[in-house]
Amino acid sequence: MKRFAAFPLFLLVWMGLTWSLHWQDLLAGVLVSLVVCLLVGRFVALSVLPMLSPRRIFWTLVYLPFFFYHCVRANLDVAYRVLHPDTPIRPGFIRVETTLPSRAARVILASSITLTPGTLAVDLVDSSLYIHWINVRGKTHADYHRAVVAPFERILKEIFR
């Protein structure tokens, strides 16, 4: 049964794509979602039901604007560094430890870091994230963690608790 966990998600995407509530479109959507679940359901295997708890939805809704804000800020920061005549950059690789429990949460963290300009998550080994950073500041892992990971991690921890 686990492979059908993503069924409602697929159906939702289908309805978004077709943008219709006609019975034929819905029937086709149900069939398509079933087929897709059969094909790749065991790859996705998200535990969907716990995801629907109100607390999680609330924190997800908080996370989105927060992420957007960080994105814009980082954009401006990178633009400043690129346009500045001295190009004040200090590129380098850093390794940070994340305390997030599940792999899914770590991957979302890594994706958020990648989507934010200036930082790029290169690899994830167990709980260590390898990140390329355009302007490395600080000396210790704790510094890195505070600057790059902590803002996202705090909210993600709430979502995936």
Add this chain to the structure above:
Amino acid sequence: METLPLFIAIPLAVAFLFPVFEKLSLRRALLDGLAVLATAALLAGSLGLLAQPDRVYWIGGWAPPVTGINLVSDGLSRLMLVVVQAISFFSIVFSLRYMDRYSSRGFYYGLFFLLLAGMNGVVLTGDLFNLFVFIEIAAIASYALVAFGCESEELEASFKYLVLGSVSSAFILLGVGMLYNLTGTLNMAEVAAKAPALSGLPIMAMVGACFLFGFGLKAAMVPFHAWLPDAHPSAPAPISAMLSGVLIKAGGVYVLFRLFFSVFGMDLLYARVFMALGAVSMLIGVLLAVGQWDFKRLLAYHSISQMGYVLLSVGVGGEVLARGGPTPVAALAVFAGLFHLVNHAAFKSLLFLCSGSMEYVTGTRQLAEMGGLSRPMPLTGLACRVAALSISGIPPFNGFWSKLLIIIAIVQAGHYALAALTVLVSFLTLLSFIKVQRYALEGPLPELLRSVREAGLAMSLPLLALAALCLLGGLLLPLYAGALFTPAQEAMLSGLNYARAILGG
């Protein structure tokens, strides 16, 4: 019951089934049985078609005004259909044993039936774009089959064939595109109805040139022949028989006849180009063949030369027609060309199958390494002799009669130099096949080949059947010419009336 679509549907269905069958690990006998049964059914169907009148089948029920694609059964397509089915039947029977030497029988049969479906589609279609699509199916299947042994020479030959084949397909597509732009239709009959109005324009010469180049390359006429001597010998022997026996005809010469006689209307320029291409191919092909020591390569060069005969003869017929000469002469020339086309299918497939039979037991294709094979392999030796006599034009075999008719027609049309050339080429052909006889069948048996024996009945039967066809095809000509050749010859001579026959009115 309308049977025309089945000539495409059956081979396609069989071809689609083979990958599935291979997964199911079915018994080999089942695969073989299905392949033989399908080709036999198609052969029977095509013979049954001979007794029926001309007709048009509109696919999908889209009758004129033309929106759909049509299949046409007229004399010329029925003739080609019978030849294709017959050669493919014999090749499949021969493959049953011969393909032991290759892996992946399922893929082999799949590609074989795709090749067959492609050729049937080309022969039956009445639509220009559809023609292109099915030519591509046949061509791609043949590229893969040429490389079926997976050895480096074969891959190289296949790659060369693929590059030149793609270039020719591009030109064909360009020609189809220009015709569509000019006439607003892809249906051959509608194009034929609109072609006379366009005939003076330079663009029509461009279209004609594109088609001549494209299909000339598929037919391996001489300036465009470079791929054939590599590609045809590289394939497994039954496939060589299919490629030389029918593919260069169905995918090349037949389409040239169909387009230039029925769609554009034969004029003096096209006829002269046909004659020139035919004469040059005839001469160069045989000159290149004489020096060959690889049996299959020698046969491949002869294919160029023999197809030159066909093109020359039909070109002479078209020339007589275009300049308003006597119709019986044109009819005789076209008839002789078509007769030689059928004969070539019979004796060239037979020769390739013989070469395959010898290669199967001796492991070599080099004439210098063979010798005395007619004693341990009496049936193959007999078949090989019949075919060699046939291709060299020795009476009473079929090649003699068709060459005789070609020479008579050319003389009657007044081209004495070409007639002399034809005789000369025939003599050179005889010379090169005397070499085959001398080195492969006669002489002492080499030490290495002491233990060879006939490869078995499954391989000998198709050889004997084709050898019988070579003998009887000439002797019994008056009996079946009316059913097979006369409608084809009429279809070609009636020219642009093709449009009226299909669209009615």
Add this chain to the structure above:
Amino acid sequence: MQATSESGGGLSPIVKTVARWMAGFILVFGLSVVLYGHLTPGGGFAGGVVLSAAFILVVLSHGRREVLQILSERAPTIYDGLAALAFLLLAVLGYAAGGFFLNFLPKGQPFQLWSGGIIPLCNLAIGVKVGACLFGVFAALAVFRHLHQRSA
């Protein structure tokens, strides 16, 4: 970097996880392109390519070694053959109903999913076929390298 595509080990866990999540949504999108081919731009050919993209994504991220354990060399050609056969079957069913490729099903109401008779079914067959085909080309080139045939 952990990238070990040389040895067939696949990419980093980030890519693997995201690829797994995305594959399902790409399939849903591809199937919608296929099924709505008669209503919107798209159809079997475009949608089939999208379908194959989902599988190629998973294979690319997970690497050869992991894939070879679940994927048989024959799978692409079999689905290819079966889908082509389904398309031909539609044509032959039309033949039984009166004409080769006859559109024998009711045409339905325009702009609804069930319209155009056999057209959506043909699109579906072509979509599966093209998807299997493109994935087969990818698998033959990138995963199998050399095919080991049984001699049937």
Add this chain to the structure above:
Amino acid sequence: MTAILIGLFALLIFMIVACLIAIETRDLLSAVVCVGAAGFGLALADLLLSAPDLALTQMVVEFICVVVLIRVVVTRQDHTHETPKDTFALAAVVLCLGLFLAACGFTFAALRPFGAPLFAGPEPTMAGQYVAHGLPDTGAVNYVTSILLDFRGYDTLGEATVIFVSIIGAYAVLRSVGRIGHASHK
């Protein structure tokens, strides 16, 4: 109209340049990238000529092909060899191409002008029939699909078969063992 033409010519020149670089470069990976660029140009050209479905298909196919080719090229240590420049062959190719283009330029004047659709002409054409009969006779709203799968469904069967034969052929040629028993002497 002129804007479209200018854009189209720019794209064509871009595609030709990309193809030439792809042929001439010694690095396989760069060649693949150039081929991808040419395909992307083709997708844009389709979009300019208002053929969104073609553009969609072309785009997706291009992405997949480039990804597949890169995947294949990256792990191979193939090097292209420097072939000696054959001046005569080059001259012959340029001459043939020049003659062909000259013939095209001379004869293409008779073709329908660019942008004049076949279905809008005064005389009855196939395209006109499709536009007139597409929706009522097939029930498909998308004319392209109605042509592809109903009027010319047989052609589409052929095209699907072309793809099928290509992959079957590729699988047949990629076998590791072609022959069983003794190989033929060369």
